[in-house]
Amino acid sequence: xxxxxxxxxxxxxxxxxxxxxxxxxxxxxxxxxxxxxxxxxxxxxxxxxxxxxxxxxxxxxxxxxxxxxxxxxxxxxxxxxxxxxxxxxxxxxxxxxxxxxxxxxxxxxxxxxxxxxxxxxxxxxxxxxxxxxxxxxxxxxxxxxxxxxxxxxxxxxxxxxxxxxxxx
Amino acid sequence: xxxxxxxxxxxxxxxxxxxxxxxxxxxxxxxxxxxxxxxxxxxxxxxxxxxxxxxxxxxxxxxxxxxxxxxxxxxxxxxxxxxxxxxxxxxxxxxxxxxxxxxxxxxxxxxxxxxxxxxxxxxxxxxxxxxxxxxxxxxxxxxxxxxxxxxxxxxxxxxxxxxxxxxxxxxxxxxxxxxxxxxxxxxxxxxxxxxxxxxxxxxxxxxxxxxxxxxxxxxxxxxxxxxxxxxxxxxxxxxxxxxxxxxxxxxxxxxxxxxxxxxxxxxxxxxxxxxxxxxxxxxxxxxxx
Numbered sequence: 162x163x164x165x166x167x168x169x170x171x172x173x174x175x176x177x178x179x180x181x182x183x184x185x186x187x188x189x190x191x192x193x194x195x196x197x198x199x200x201x202x203x204x205x206x207x208x209x210x211x212x213x214x215x216x217x218x219x220x221x222x223x224x225x226x227x228x229x230x231x232x233x234x235x236x237x238x239x240x241x242x243x244x245x246x247x248x249x250x251x252x253x254x255x256x257x258x259x260x261x262x263x264x265x266x267x268x269x270x271x272x273x274x275x276x277x278x279x280x281x282x283x284x285x286x287x288x289x290x291x292x293x294x295x296x297x298x299x300x301x302x303x304x305x306x307x308x309x310x311x312x313x314x315x316x317x318x319x320x321x322x323x324x325x326x327x328x329x
Numbered sequence: 330x331x332x333x334x335x336x337x338x339x340x341x342x343x344x345x346x347x348x349x350x351x352x353x354x355x356x357x358x359x360x361x362x363x364x365x366x367x368x369x370x371x372x373x374x375x376x377x378x379x380x381x382x383x384x385x386x387x388x389x390x391x392x393x394x395x396x397x398x399x400x401x402x403x404x405x406x407x408x409x410x411x412x413x414x415x416x417x418x419x420x421x422x423x424x425x426x427x428x429x430x431x432x433x434x435x436x437x438x439x440x441x442x443x444x445x446x447x448x449x450x451x452x453x454x455x456x457x458x459x460x461x462x463x464x465x466x467x468x469x470x471x472x473x474x475x476x477x478x479x480x481x482x483x484x485x486x487x488x489x490x491x492x493x494x495x496x497x498x499x500x501x502x503x504x505x506x507x508x509x510x511x512x513x514x515x516x517x518x519x520x521x522x523x524x525x526x527x528x529x530x531x532x533x534x535x536x537x538x539x540x541x542x543x544x545x546x547x548x549x550x551x552x553x554x555x556x557x558x559x560x561x562x563x564x565x566x567x568x569x570x571x572x573x574x575x576x577x578x579x580x581x582x583x584x585x586x587x588x589x590x591x592x593x594x595x596x597x598x599x600x601x602x603x604x605x606x607x608x609x610x611x612x613x614x615x616x617x618x
């Protein structure tokens with residue numbers, strides 16, 4: 162099968178590569194450019210572990226072909242905070258409120274919550290739990306995740322109010 | 330699992346897309362990919378050519394004129410759910426879209442992709458059936474319109490030809506001030522519904538002037554509950570009436586599968602119909618919550 166050359170931005174850096182059309186974005190990120198922070202769980206869109214941001218929107222990277230990300234701006238869990246040593250507000254809240262145990266599902270929760278909280282920092286617990294139903298965690302029972310998300314919402318609200326919306 | 334190898338094509342417009350699907354063997358259109366790519370990964374679907382419609386920009390759009398709503402095939406499910414004008418005119422769309430997958434899949438999933446995939450529990454198919462939709466399809470040779478009643482051909486198979494492309498769908502919206510109800514039962518939020526019911530109701534002088542009821546997730550395609558609809562005509566809304574409507578659902582086809590028996594689906598259809606009608610009557614009566 163004919164390979165395709167793609168050019169995209171991943172966590173602010175330009176990436177040019179040849180890809181097989183059947184390679185999905187998650188495999189491309191992990192094996193093509195070595196960003197193993199994105200995890201693959203079910204590989205058919207159910208578990209949410211592989212969620213990344215494509216042009217700011219949370220998407221299942223197992224349900225998008227790498228070739229479809231040509232020209233897109235992709236943010237993975239590695240790119241949520243500005244620097245490697247920093248944590249974004251949702252990442253910091255996960256640490257503070259014990260939003261993870263084994264950590265396998267965590268990248269998907271963090272990327273999903275980044276879109277959710279940036280778009281709707283006023284979200285309440287009921288809606289938050291409903292929106293998080295697209296991400297499965299088998300360790301925490303979700304209590305720590307929900308506490309972390311509600312705490313981080315406050316930070317996103319303050320960022321929006323002070324015009325600091327540029328930071329994830 | 331990983332998809333079997335295929336060639337990838339990215340048409341820039343409809344003409345190119347229709348040329349490709351008319352000339353390539355074992356080709357499939359890729360819309361949002363939220364079902365198809367999963368099926369490719371699991372090798373339920375194996376194609377030689379994938380034709381990506383994501384760059385055919387004139388396939389997306391929401392147009393509302395009077396009592397007609399047209400959704401372009403490549404309109405994202407999220408765009409439908411978030412459309413403020415549509416939410417004001419026909420809130421059942423946003424309510425139903427809330428059950429379509431999860432927000433992450435709605436970011437990419439499309440209206441036409443859902444209609445083409447034709448999952449038995451698809452909410453968009455249920456709305457199309459509820460609102461007597463017309464599905465537009467186009468091939469190199471012709472453009473035609475299919476009534477939703479004639480659209481399902483077999484399990485997950487619409488009555489469209491291999492060289493045809495779904496370009497849009499037009500819904501007949503209920504009148505201003507109509508009431509609506511939408512309920513479904515699934516094992517988890519966002520999971521495939523075992524049974525769902527969508528209902529519309531219009532009142533005139535306290536009696537029911539028009540009603541539509543669609544039951545979905547119970548068989549190959551959503552089904553209109555015609556007997557119940559007829560029974561409700563010109564009646565005064567009330568719990569006894571909804572119970573009677575729920576009893577008038579025996580003529581629908583209910584399937585048994587690994588998730589639920591036909592008898593359980595029949596029971597759910599009754600319960601959810603009562604709830605949907607009660608909601609629809611309340612909203613038609615002016616309580617819009």
